[in-house]
Amino acid sequence: MVNLKGVRGAPDILPRDSFGWRRLEEAARAVLHRYGYAEIRTPIFERTELFVRGIGEGTDIVEKEMYTFTDQGQESLTLRPEGTAPVVRAYLEHQMAAQSALVKLYYLGPMFRRERPQSGRYRQFHQIGVEAIGSERPAVDVEVVALLSALLVEELRIPDLQLRLNSIGDSVCQPQFRDRLRHYLADRAHQLCQDCQARRERNPLRVLDCKQEGCQQLVAEAPKPIDSLCEACADHFAQVRRLLDLLKIAYTIDNRLVRGLDYYTRTTFEIINPRLGAQNALAGGGRYDGLIEAMGGPPTPGIGFAVGLERVMASLPADADEEVALCGVYIATIGEEAHATGMLLLQELRRRGVRGLIDLEGRSLKGQMRQADKDRVRYCLILGQDELTRGEAALRDMAKAEQQPMALDQVVARLLELEGAGGR
Ligand code: HAM
Numbered sequence: 142m143v144n145l146k147g148v149r150g151a152p153d154i155l156p157r158d159s160f161g162w163r164r165l166e167e168a169a170r171a172v173l174h175r176y177g178y179a180e181i182r183t184p185i186f187e188r189t190e191l192f193v194r195g196i197g198e199g200t201d202i203v204e205k206e207m208y209t210f211t212d213q214g215q216e217s218l219t220l221r222p223e224g225t226a227p228v229v230r231a232y233l234e235h236q237m238a239a240q241s242a243l244v245k246l247y248y249l250g251p252m253f254r255r256e257r258p259q260s261g262r263y264r265q266f267h268q269i270g271v272e273a274i275g276s277e278r279p280a281v282d283v284e285v286v287a288l289l290s291a292l293l294v295e296e297l298r299i300p301d302l303q304l305r306l307n308s309i310g311d312s313v314c315q316p317q318f319r320d321r322l323r324h325y326l327a328d329r330a331h332q333l334c335q336d337c338q339a340r341r342e343r344n345p346l347r348v349l350d351c352k353q354e355g356c357q358q359l360v361a362e363a364p365k366p367i368d369s370l371c372e373a374c375a376d377h378f379a380q381v382r383r384l385l386d387l388l389k390i391a392y393t394i395d396n397r398l399v400r401g402l403d404y405y406t407r408t409t410f411e412i413i414n415p416r417l418g419a420q421n422a423l424a425g426g427g428r429y430d431g432l433i434e435a436m437g438g439p440p441t442p443g444i445g446f447a448v449g450l451e452r453v454m455a456s457l458p459a460d461a462d463e464e465v466a467l468c469g470v471y472i473a474t475i476g477e478e479a480h481a482t483g484m485l486l487l488q489e490l491r492r493r494g495v496r497g498l499i500d501l502e503g504r505s506l507k508g509q510m511r512q513a514d515k516d517r518v519r520y521c522l523i524l525g526q527d528e529l530t531r532g533e534a535a536l537r538d539m540a541k542a543e544q545q546p547m548a549l550d551q552v553v554a555r556l557l558e559l560e561g562a563g564g565r
Contacts, residue, residue, distance in 0.1 A: 148264065148265075150256070150263045151264050161457075162450070166450075169269050170249075176245075176284065180246070180247055183221070184227070185250070185251065188217065188218060188219075192226055195435075196222070196404065200344075206255045207219045207222055208222075224252065224268060225270070225404070228445075229272070230436065232244060232246075243281070247272075252266055259420065261452050266449060268447040268448060269447065270445060270446065272443060272445035274441060276442060277442035279381045282381045283385055285444050286385065286390060286392075286410060287388055289412060297457060305394075306385075306398070307366060309405060311407055311431075313373070313374075314370050314374055322346070322363060323342065326345055334351060334356050337353070346366075366399070381408055398411060404432040405428065406428050408444065414452070414456045417452060417455060424446050426444070426447060429445075468496055468519055469497055469498065469516075469560065470560065474509075475524070475526060476525070478526070483499050483522075483524050484499060486552060489553050495557065514539070520559065520560070521539055523536075523544075533546050534547055534552055535547070536556075
């Protein structure tokens with residue numbers, strides 16, 4: 142049997158949910174606009190090397206989660222597992238540095254990772270991400286974190302969120318910290334889980350955020366990134382913290398927050414919703430001051446984050462789910478002549494911006510009224526043979542359950558007036 146089912150971990154967003162998604166996207170766009178971010182739309186696939194170079198060869202994403210294929214031209218392409226590497230590519234390719242010293246971009250769309258699907262973890266999921274490229278000033282870190290908090294806490298009103306913060310150093314102090322950590326782990330290698338045994342040499346930072354009980358115990362005593370910062374990084378982090386305090390943005394320091402992608406330097410952060418299950422990170426991000434140079438550009442600092450929209454949808458308080466407001470008009474007709482008149486009226490109303498519906502399936506009047514209810518229209522215009530001969534129609538206000546006759550030639554003007562502001 143051919144299997145024509147959707148792919149596991151790649152859910153459909155059905156009409157009953159798409160309204161909520163659109164509202165979320167619109168709320169996010171409004172906040173991003175207020176913070177001066179402009180939208181960038183990069184392709185859904187890129188050359189595979191972009192992600193291997195950008196995210197890092199030893200990461201879980203590159204090692205086992207990418208959807209990679211060879212196209213007919215024998216080129217290896219990959220569905221984007223994240224947005225930072227593509228944005229940096231576009232930044233370099235279109236010489237955006239020439240437009241402004243600090244370039245602030247945002248993106249919204251699907252990402253693809255071949256992870257084991259579970260609640261809150263999908264193979265196709267959606268992110269809203271931002272990248273601020275061109276400045277290493279702590280004020281940029283703080284504006285980025287403030288934006289994330291404005292979106293999730295103030296605009297979407299998700300309760301009980303925790304902001305976790307760390308600094309993992311730069312190209313001066315991070316390699317030294319890695320060495321210290323390697324040494325510490327080498328002496329205790331037998332206590333590590335299998336994955337961490339493998340990571341210990343190549344990518345020791347990842348041992349810090351391993352979820353296995355034994356590794357967590359070891360890590361509790363391990364050297365901490367913030368104790369190994371060079372003077373410049375320590376000073377940078379102190380300024381970030383001072384400015385966060387000034388803006389009254391609460392956070393906790395999480396010494397184990399190293400993130401799963403290799404490009405991070407200095408500030409890293411995540412927003413956690415403790416009410417969600419195992420997959421409770423709503424958003425994550427940080428600085429990547431070495432990435433642009435590693436991708437062939439001039440040394441250029443950058444910072445950003447991405448929010449996982451499926452997890453945000455799962456976190457929204459129930460009262461944000463209120464009923465869709467009644468809007469527009471349904472033209473209910475009896476007989477062919479009335480239906481033709483109705484279609485003509487509807488054409489005019491729709492041209493003028495009104496949401497309008499008419500029966501296309503030959504339903505009875507009762508069936509049409511039921512449909513009007515389902516379609517959540519504010520008004521129903523009833524056109525029968527008798528009304529038509531008198532040059533009239535009946536206009537029913539569905540919210541008030543009131544009905545009144547109206548001259549046919551006034552219908553469009555009257556409905557435009559009624560629906561004018563709210564009905565579009
Ligand atoms: P990330 O931590 O890999 O960072 O992903 C950010 C967010 O995307 C996560 O916190 C989570 O909410 C969501 N997410 C990730 N994987 C999945 C999945 N399989 N299913 C559902 N949601 C998921 C990045 O992607 C970086 N590019 C963020 C960044 C931007 N850093 C700097 N600039």
